[in-house]
Amino acid sequence: MDTVDIARWQFGITTVYHFLFVPLTIGLSALVAVLQTAWLRTGRTAYLRATKFWGKLFLINFAMGIVTGIVQEFQFGMNWSDYSRFVGDIFGAPLAIEGLLAFFVESTFLGLWIFGWDRLPKRLHLGCIWLVHIGTLLSAYFILAANSWMQHPVGYRIDHGSGRAVLTDFWAVLTNSTQLVAFPHTMTAAFATGGMFMAGVSAWHLARRRNVEVFRPSLKLALAVTAIASIGVAITGDLQGKVMTEQQPMKMAAAEALYETERPASFSIFTVGTLNGEEEVFGLKVPRVLSFLATGTLDGEVKGINDVQAAEQERYGAGDYRPMTPVIYWNFRVMVGAGLAMALVSLAGLWTLRRGRLPSSPWVYRIGVLSLTLPFIGNSAGWIFTEMGRQPWSVFGVLKTSSSVSPGVSASSMLISVASLTALYGVLLVIETGLMLKYAKAGPPSEDEVLPPPSDGPGSDSDSERSLAFAY
């Protein structure tokens, strides 16, 4: 393996791993904030217990999202220094703004939320968790703007002296057409992730009829959010498909393993081919659907891999512009399949809960619990699809991945890095999953535990000796 391969493996491993936690952080922070708001507005203790329960799971997850995020920022400099030199003018700015606008807000107000239960007035304390959520959204916006620029570079020129990309229009980078579809797609997926997670854990407890007063409202909220969000995922995904077909025709062709240009093009549900994907052995197809997905009309032309390859060779010079087709093809199917399954499960779940019912069949709950894995599978497949589908480019049409790697870093240093990070991530995943299961199963705190002990009134002597509401 050369350093490009090692650096790509490290990027893939650390990014997919980081993204197990990020969407859950975004989705769950909103749901916790909603539950705490509901508690403040209704005064019902069940909502406070729910807030504390989901809040704890949120924090276990959040810790992992933060610590794995640091690696994301610094591996650009460590493993991809030529990329960093080439795009620093453009790519560094959203990263720095993300830190300044979003990370400070998230980390500071999360600290205030965790430790501020008895220190802050109730409304101010509620404001803290909402600010954490807004911070996660801002953070996602700037990071996705940076990624969208790699998918579809805009607002720049190449400086002839240095050969580097120079920013000419920052607003264009922030309102990149790719970004305007990628952001809502990723955010709706994140809300669906939070919702499905909450629904799965609630289903586990409701199957045992435990703490129904906490978990039935949780489940209903979670399913409603998941249903709306996963329909949103489908709509934004469809819009994204059309933008992608226009900007990266190779990615769409590879997503369908479409070798020859078709008009109208049929959608492949399932195909078995040779290992390199060049020849189809068996396939199941729906006529005209791909034309609609890619172009919005039923008889639109969709370019095949061979034609795109010829066109890109003409444009960018000799070379292989095809990504690994089977990887792209299958990840696309897994992503879409997981999204559709989430929409179905959440809508069916809402149906079983109508008019205050709780279903009795254990299968309903088993499906609910199993569905908890769907968003994680779908999110990972989505990123593998979109990042590997861009290959051989790191910045589409401008900079190749092979020219992006650090020229001065030895393969052995990189191997030490990828091996130690992967090992640590593996150990932490076991620990994190163990804690999640333990606290998910433990259930919410009782009514007595969440209500504050009687105080002698503010400012009394006993106030300073009272123990903290929360301590590590």
Add this chain to the structure above:
Amino acid sequence: MELTTAWFIIIAFLWTSYFFLEGFDFGVGMLLPVLGRDDVERRVVINTIGPVWDGNEVWFIVAGAATFAAFPEWYATLFSGFYLPLLAILLALIIRGVAFEYRGKRDDARWRSRWDKAIFWGSLVPAFMWGVAFANMVRGVPLDADHEFVGSLGDLLSPYALLGGLTTVTLFILHGAVFLALKTSGGIRARARRIAGLAAVAAVAAGGGFLLITQLQYGRPVTWLTAAGAAAGLLAAAAANRRGREGWAFVGTGAAIVLAVATLFLSLFPDVLPSTLATGGLTTENAASSGYTLKIMTWVAAVFTPIVMIYQGWTYWVFRKRIGTSHIPVKKPVA
């Protein structure tokens, strides 16, 4: 002022804030096994920084990202050149961050003692490596004409760089001990003051030596002032600590850190990463982004940095009370 100079100052400011803030929470982490005699005491020690360590760490993330945006060449050369020391920092920070959050999540003495070790090493390794990295930045490293680092790991571990590492470790231990004396009550407070007295001696020895060498080798007239000011801060902190003036002692250690970092950046300017070869030296001019990027970044930094400082300052106000063993809630069984 030229925007490249302005950005050199902004980045120096971000790093200075980072070392001022995370300096004391690294120190608290390194003192955990020394000052926490039982589990309740260790929890007191950890909870002095509980609400703020994460916000402190973001100063590093922003300093790194701002370097990427304003000086991409510096970012690329620094992070690929100092590869293994940075990897050590990243691994340590990952373990440390998780440790704070997960330590109390199981009622199991072995589990907690493992995470306590993680907090200790996760604080010591970065505290040491930052000193090594900054000493190398001032001293310069071998760079070729393409600004690529062409040295080996051995080049980064010179006696001067190791002394730099020792300086940050002792300085942060002192800063942390003074912070703990300021934030706790009872036995921990008394012991933290004693430790601070010892740490002050070590910090004066290591830091004094390091700053003197820096001054003689790389300094300029103005850095005599900042280096002397850093030394005065340390001595004032030691004196205030002896008299039990904990707030003033913290001001002293804080001033020492700020002035020591200022000494390094002032010695460096207008270089950002000098080369020990005839080629490849990076300066604020040849490492910078375009004027347009710097202009946008200047607006963003000018508007948002003060806001961040205000709400982070407010956090310290909210959690201003001292903590003692009586404040730690008794653990309830989980299931």
